[in-house]
Amino acid sequence: MRTLRSLTCGRFVHGISVLFTGTLISSVCSFVTQLVLTHSLTVAEFGRIAALLAAINLVTPLASAGVNWSLLQAFGREGWGAVRWLRPSAMLVGIATCLASLIVAGYALRADIGGTGVGTLVLVTSIPILVGQVAVELASCRFQLEGRYERLATWQTTMQTGRLAAAAGVAVSEYSPAEVKLAVTGSGRAEKSQVEQAVARELALESGIPPDAADALAIALCHLQTFRLRALLAAAEMRRPAPSVRAR
Numbered sequence: 393m394r395t396l397r398s399l400t401c402g403r404f405v406h407g408i409s410v411l412f413t414g415t416l417i418s419s420v421c422s423f424v425t426q427l428v429l430t431h432s433l434t435v436a437e438f439g440r441i442a443a444l445l446a447a448i449n450l451v452t453p454l455a456s457a458g459v460n461w462s463l464l465q466a467f468g469r470e471g472w473g474a475v476r477w478l479r480p481s482a483m484l485v486g487i488a489t490c491l492a493s494l495i496v497a498g499y500a501l502r503a504d505i506g507g508t509g510v511g512t513l514v515l516v517t518s519i520p521i522l523v524g525q526v527a528v529e530l531a532s533c534r535f536q537l538e539g540r541y542e543r544l545a546t547w548q549t550t551m552q553t554g555r556l557a558a559a560a561g562v563a564v565s566e567y568s569p570a571e572v573k574l575a576v577t578g579s580g581r582a583e584k585s586q587v588e589q590a591v592a593r594e595l596a597l598e599s600g601i602p603p604d605a606a607d608a609l610a611i612a613l614c615h616l617q618t619f620r621l622r623a624l625l626a627a628a629e630m631r632r633p634a635p636s637v638r639a640r
Contacts, residue, residue, distance in 0.1 A: 407541040414545025421552035428559040447499050448522050455492035455526045457484050460533035467537055489526055493519050524551055567614050575614035 429438055459481045466474035496518055528547050535544035570580035577590045588606040592598065594613060601609070 407539070410541040410545045411548075414548045417549045418552040421549065421556045425552070425556045425559045428556070432559075444496070444500055444518055445521075447496055448518060448525070451492040451495050452522065452525045452529070454495075455485070455489040455522060456529045457488040459485050460529050463533050464536065485526065485530065489523060493522060496522055521551070521555070524554060565615055565618070567611060567618075572610050572614045575617050576610045 429441065433441070463474065463477065463481060466477050500518060528551050531547045532544055535541070535547065567575075573582040573587060574580040576582075576594070577586050579586075582590075584603065584606075587610050588601055588603070591606050591609045591613065592601055595609065
């Protein structure tokens with residue numbers, strides 16, 4: 393009896409430790425995601441993304457249709473005989489997920505979230521994020537029933553790591569050759585030699601920079617100027633006074 397109690401206690405401690413680790417990893421990924429987005433986007437872009445993610449979180453319970461908790465109760469009452477409810481539950485979740493996806497897409501179009509390149513990327517990934525959250529909830533229900541805490545923790549961290557990967561994709565910037573030339577030399581039609589001279593002058597380097605190195609440094613300078621401009625615009629937007637409302 394004592395051995396059985398020790399074994400049960402050990403399993404309980406192991407399960408709690410695994411779930412705590414999964415929760416900690418999810419929290420860290422969520423925090424890093426917010427840092428990446430706030431350092432890569434303007435205030436308006438970050439607000440649109442935050443609003444869309446909030447909308448996804450709101451409709452996720454609708455998409456899962458409460459099936460996860462219903463299945464937990466059904467298996468608690470009927471044991472493995474509740475398997476008969478899996479197929480109708482899957483059909484209900486499919487219908488509810490389609491409805492929730494339409495709601496998210498309608499909200500995104502209404503709020504004009506896809507109006508920018510960043511907004512378009514987020515809009516395209518919003519539906520997979522919604523489907524992924526529903527899948528995580530349903531998988532969590534199954535792993536809770538089976539007592540497979542390692543897989544439960546893994547699934548719980550999947551969505552946060554996916555969001556972090558999406559945020560890293562948002563943080564990647566692309567510039568055309570004309571944009572780089574304009575930022576470095578002031579002319580989008582500058583010659584390669586002019587770009588090399590401008591880079592050397594800006595960074596106080598000796599002449600004769602290798603062409604590949606000059607191109608890389610020019611792109612870095614272009615990104616730095618763009619980031620500074622976005623920061624200045626964001627600061628100006630934050631300092632802009634709110635419109636006054638006159639009482640009638």
